[in-house]
Amino acid sequence: MSQRSFAPRRAARSFAAIATAGVLALGLAACGGTTKDSGSSSGGSAGTGSAASANPNAPIKEGLKLAFLPKQINNPYSTIVNNSGIAAAKEYKGEAKEVGPSDASASSQVSYINTLIQQRQDAILIAANDANAVCGPLKQAMSRNIKIVAYDSDTNPDCRDIFINQASSEEVGRSQVKLLAEQIGHKGEIAVLSATANATNQNTWIKYMQEELKKPEYKDMKLVKIAYGDDDDQKSFQQTQGLLQAYPNLKGIISPTTVGVAAAARYISGTKYKGKVVLTGLGTPNQMRKFIKDGTVAKFALWNPKDLGYLASYAAAALASGQITGAQGEKLKAGRLGERTIGANGEIVLGPPFTFDKSNIDEFDF
Structure with missing residues (x-):
């Protein structure tokens, strides 16, 4: 590269x-x-x-x-x-x-x-x-x-x-919740697909996500699971599959990791969940371009x-x-x-x- x-x-x-x-x-x-x-x-x-x-x-x-x-x-x-x-x-x-x-x-x-x-x-x-x-x-x-x-x-x-x-760690965490909430009408079960359980940045962002979700405008949203794909493509792919099978009413997933969001998009793009489960997170334009264009993902963020x-x-x-x-x-x-x-x-x-x-x-x- x-x-x-x-x-x-x-x-x-x-x-x-x-x-x-x-x-x-x-x-x-x-x-x-x-x-x-x-x-x-x-x-x-x-x-x-x-x-x-x-x-x-x-x-x-x-x-x-x-x-x-x-x-x-x-x-x-x-x-x-x-x-x-x-x-x-x-x-x-x-x-x-x-x-x-x-x-x-x-x-x-x-x-x-x-x-x-x-x-x-x-x-x-x-x-x-x-x-x-x-x-x-x-x-x-x-x-x-x-x-x-x-x-x-x-x-x-x-x-x-x-x-x-x-x-800003706080802005990253809160903005991810806002981005997802806009797309699911502020209602439904959601999950987070993180990297490793010990990653400082991931845990800080998730902390602010949880704080943001306590606000009144998110009263109809529920965080049901935080999963960890360890920044491994295949494990993140499998974790996405597991989330969607374990929570049939899941409305959205936030994956604040470039490996995780791309793997999740790849899984969703080939299943019945495409167009039904909203995915957002932190990714690079080149890895997410095809998923934006095929409708798997509507919006994501990064610096x-x-x-x-x-x-x-x-x-x-x-x-x-x-x-x-x-x-x-x-x-x-x-x-x-x-x-x-x-x-x-x-x-x-x-x-x-x-x-x-x-x-x-x-x-x-x-």
């Missing part, structure tokens, strides 16, 4: 505008201000204070070594994210690579972190399968001055320097995964070069994405999710 040619210019402009507007409107990437220096946080404890100080005028060091560690390799979504980050490293004359497990179990990333420490990487970028399982080795890496950037799925805050959040990897790459380079420490209020210069402000707990929000449907899906290619 190409590293730099997933989306046409029009799509890139659209996402840039969406991301910028979302940050301004939601105030989720913190307020503007001057860059903080002494007293800024570092060492994975963003916002708690440390002796480290940032030099926003420092140049990005040449020859930086970065490693992307996704939940699992060969995941189409992760491939897009990481390839974009690898390409970004070339812009600042760094070297980046992708390593990782073939399964998304809680402890599968630990051995890779240990190897990356031995290789003396300047930064490790991780989408954590489990917030706790990776903390020990990540802290070891930090003790050796290896910078840690979590992206897509966070670790515990004291185990990394910065978290690149693809969107630009290219921008997620790109932003994470520049954050890692800025940390390793001393431009930032991860403290709230610092400014990150993120190449073509412009300047971003670090929010509370070392978090930078890429932007709000974007809804794809039949009217716009052909404008995007990734």
